[in-house]
Amino acid sequence: xxxxxACSASALPAAPSVEGEGVPGDTCSASLSATPMATEExxxxxxxxxxxxPAVPEEKAESATNASNLILVMDGGGFRVxxxxxxxxxxxxxxxxxxxxxxxxxxxxxxxxxxxxxxxxHLKLLADMEKQEEAAKPVLRELENDLAKAKESQExxxxxxxxxxxxQESFETLRENPEKAKPKAVKALKxxxxxxGLDEKQLNSLPETLAKKKAKRTPKERKFLVTVTxxxxxxVKARRDLQSKCQKEVYARExxxxxxxxxxxxxxxxxxxxxxxxxxxxxxxxxxxxxxETCIQxxxxxxxxxxSVGKMLRFNSWSESCCICCDELPVDSAATLGCGxxxxxxxxxxxxxxxxxxxGISGDIPCPDCGKAISEExxxxxxxKQTIFRLxxxxxxxxxxxxxxxxxxxxxxxxxxxxxxxxxxxxxxxxPLCEKESxxxxxxxxxHSGLTCEQHRKKATRSSGSKDDESFLQWMKDxxxxxxxxxxxxxxxxxxxxxxxxxxxxxxxxxxSCGTKFCFGCNAVLTESYTCGCTQxxxxxxxxxxxxxVKHLQKKEKAKAKAKAKxxxxx
Numbered sequence: 001x002x003x004x005x006a007c008s009a010s011a012l013p014a015a016p017s018v019e020g021e022g023v024p025g026d027t028c029s030a031s032l033s034a035t036p037m038a039t040e041e042x043x044x045x046x047x048x049x050x051x052x053x054p055a056v057p058e059e060k061a062e063s064a065t066n067a068s069n070l071i072l073v074m075d076g077g078g079f080r081v082x083x084x085x086x087x088x089x090x091x092x093x094x095x096x097x098x099x100x101x102x103x104x105x106x107x108x109x110x111x112x113x114x115x116x117x118x119x120x121x122h123l124k125l126l127a128d129m130e131k132q133e134e135a136a137k138p139v140l141r142e143l144e145n146d147l148a149k150a151k152e153s154q155e156x157x158x159x160x161x162x163x164x165x166x167x168q169e170s171f172e173t174l175r176e177n178p179e180k181a182k183p184k185a186v187k188a189l190k191x192x193x194x195x196x197g198l199d200e201k202q203l204n205s206l207p208e209t210l211a212k213k214k215a216k217r218t219p220k221e222r223k224f225l226v227t228v229t230x231x232x233x234x235x236v237k238a239r240r241d242l243q244s245k246c247q248k249e250v251y252a253r254e255x256x257x258x259x260x261x262x263x264x265x266x267x268x269x270x271x272x273x274x275x276x277x278x279x280x281x282x283x284x285x286x287x288x289x290x291x292x293e294t295c296i297q298x299x300x301x302x303x304x305x306x307x308s309v310g311k312m313l314r315f316n317s318w319s320e321s322c323c324i325c326c327d328e329l330p331v332d333s334a335a336t337l338g339c340g341x342x343x344x345x346x347x348x349x350x351x352x353x354x355x356x357x358x359x360g361i362s363g364d365i366p367c368p369d370c371g372k373a374i375s376e377e378x379x380x381x382x383x384x385k386q387t388i389f390r391l392x393x394x395x396x397x398x399x400x401x402x403x404x405x406x407x408x409x410x411x412x413x414x415x416x417x418x419x420x421x422x423x424x425x426x427x428x429x430x431x432p433l434c435e436k437e438s439x440x441x442x443x444x445x446x447x448h449s450g451l452t453c454e455q456h457r458k459k460a461t462r463s464s465g466s467k468d469d470e471s472f473l474q475w476m477k478d479x480x481x482x483x484x485x486x487x488x489x490x491x492x493x494x495x496x497x498x499x500x501x502x503x504x505x506x507x508x509x510x511x512x513s514c515g516t517k518f519c520f521g522c523n524a525v526l527t528e529s530y531t532c533g534c535t536q537x538x539x540x541x542x543x544x545x546x547x548x549x550v551k552h553l554q555k556k557e558k559a560k561a562k563a564k565a566k567x568x569x570x571x
Contacts, residue, residue, distance in 0.1 A: 090306050091314075097299040098317055104292035111288050115281035122274045129267040139260055147253035154250050157243035164239050167192050168232040174210045175225055181210035196231045199224070311338040313378040324348040324368065335382060341369035346382045353383060357390050359550065360517070360528050363398070365391070386416075389433050393418045409487050409514030411443035412436050416515070443487065485523050486516035493520065507535045508552060512544040517552070528553065 171189055174181045186207040193203060202209075202224045209221045217225070299317060306312045316334040320343040321327070329345050336342030353365055364373035380388060396419070405420040408427060412434040419440060421427040427440035428447040438445045441453050448456035472490075475481070481492040489511055507521040517526045521534040531537060531553060541550040 087310060087312050090302070090310050090312060093302060094299070094306065094314065094317075097295060097302055101292060101295045101299060101317075104288065104295050108285065108288040108292055111281060111285040115278065115285060118274075118277055118281050122278060125270060125274050129271060132267060133264065136260055136263060140257070143253060143257045143260060147250065147257055150246060150250040150253050154243065154246035157239060157246045161236065161239040161243055163192075164232065164235045168229075168236055171228060171232060175229070176214075178211055178213050181207065183207055186210055193228060193231075196228075196235065198228060198231065307336060307338070307340045313338050313375075313381060316343060322348055324352075335378075337367050337372075337374060338378060339367050339370050339372045341367050344368065344382075349382045350384060350387055353379075353387055353391060357387075357394055363395065386433060390416055390418075396420060407486065408440040409516070410434060410436075411438045411440065411445055411487070413513070418514075482520055482523060484511040484514060484516055485518050485525055487511060487514040489513040491520070505535075506539045508539055508541050510541050510544055510550065517541055517550075526552065 167189065170185075171193075174185060174189070190203060190206065193206070194200075205221075206224075206228075209217060209225065212221070303314055303317065306314050314336055315332045316329065316336075317331060319331065320329055320334045322329055322334055322343055322345040323341075324344060325348050327345060329343070334343035334345050335349075337344070352368060356365070365379060366373055374382075379391070383391070405422050407418050407420050409415075410417040410419075410431045410433065412431060415431060415434045417431050417433045419427075419429060421440060428437070428449075429440055430437045436445055437447050439447045439453060439456070442448075442457060444453070444456055444460075451459065476483075476490060479492060481490050483489065484491055491509055491511060507519045508517070508526065509520045510517055518524060519526060519532045519534050522532050524532040524534075526532065537553055540552050542548070543550050
């Protein structure tokens with residue numbers, strides 16, 4: 001605990017230097033950096049204690065670490081030292097970091113699921129693209145064949161147009177120049193002209209007609225020549241139209257072929273984009289994993305600080321193995337103690353504490369590893385309510401017995417609660433375990449309000465019949481049955497016939513009702529450090545419930561000395 005300074009705020013200079021006497025075990029100086037005080041209303045001002053001066057020796061390293069995590073708060077006219085790493089804030093921050101880790105892990109899972117879905121879509125895309133490519137191959141071949149045929153038709157049409165144009169030019173030349181209308185030249189025209197469906201007789205007379213001068217040709221002949229010219233013009237037009245049609249067909253085939261061929265690069269681009277998407281998902285997963293690792297490291301650092309600086313009990317944030325029972329424990333099911341040792345499950349700590357209570361060992365509960373005392377606050381978080389009550393009762397009884405009070409067990413059967421009461425004062429209490437009101441002196445339930453224990457016993461004897469009680473008391477007298485010095489429970493040995501005659505046998509008994517250890521011979525209450533001497537010190541007790549041996553003397557030397565003193569006084 002830190003001591004407070006009684007100096008006022010106005011007495012402080014801007015940057016005072018004081019001795020760090022507020023920090024136990026630390027001799028280094030502390031540098032104070034003050035925040036200006038408001039003039040309207042006084043508010044607490046915090047001064048951080050920063051270790052300075054010479055190096056801290058190893059034996060004072062722990063106190064120096066604690067000093068670096070203290071702040072000096074000026075409140076009103078005085079000072080108080082408090083931790084800058086309080087337990088409540090540390091635990092809240094621990095939970096916040098846990099939540100951040102959960103969120104980060106959820107993001108990692110989401111990104112992995114997204115990548116999984118994207119990978120499945122990518123595989124499906126590859127299969128679809130492969131099918132489309134296989135289906136496009138025969139279409140491409142067919143289009144290429146159709147294009148080749150269309151080009152052949154186009155070329156043939158071009159040849160035909162050229163032929164008809166050449167025929168037309170030749171006919172026009174002979175028509176305008178009769179002197180060139182040689183029989184051989186006219187004969188060359190006759191064959192192609194016959195295919196135009198012209199009159200055969202007129203075609204036969206064509207050489208003579210063309211050979212005539214233009215002025216000497218008859219109207220019939222001139223009309224026939226015009227008919228031939230028109231027929232040739234019609235043929236040229238028809239061939240050109242067919243050629244144009246073939247050109248359009250070629251263009252259409254080429255465009256369709258280009259469209260089908262362009263699907264290949266488009267499929268490649270789609271596959272490339274899908275592959276890039278997978279790489280992006282992997283990068284997102286890596287980023288999310290790095291964020292999760294950052295949160296995990298922050299939690300580990302914070303929990304290490306909780307132990308090294310705060311000396312706090314903390315529960316596990318991941319699955320851990322108990323150092324005692326070796327069971328694998330889920331989150332928040334194992335604890336590291338303030339001393340830094342663990343992990344321990346609450347069940348093992350509870351059994352450890354109950355074993356000490358059963359053996360009659362009271363006082364602070366030590367760490368199973370280093371032996372440092374576990375704080376009551378930490379025990380309250382680890383132990384069940386019943387064990388806490390037993391532990392408190394044991395400590396209270398020990399202190400009370402030392403001051404002269406008498407311990408009394410709860411009258412309720414199987415209730416392990418004990419309390420201490422001063423001799424001669426009423427013992428009306430409600431047990432915190434079984435929640436029943438009783439008289440802890442005589443065991444009456446409910447409490448005999450307005451009557452003493454003796455008055456209540458006589459009244460109960462009269463109402464229930466005194467013959468039974470007298471008979472039972474006579475039986476106890478005849479058999480040598482004794483009463484527990486604490487709760488008054490009748491206690492007998494195995495052999496009723498010989499328990500009054502035995503002298504040298506073991507007289508160490510444990511009351512089945514309240515657990516008091518006493519001597520059957522002299523009815524003295526025995527403790528871990530006291531023996532009456534009626535029985536050898538090497539003898540131990542036998543648990544009436546389990547049959548196991550319970551060790552008696554913990555400090556043999558003192559017990560022997562007391563035993564000798566007791567035996568001498570009896571002699």
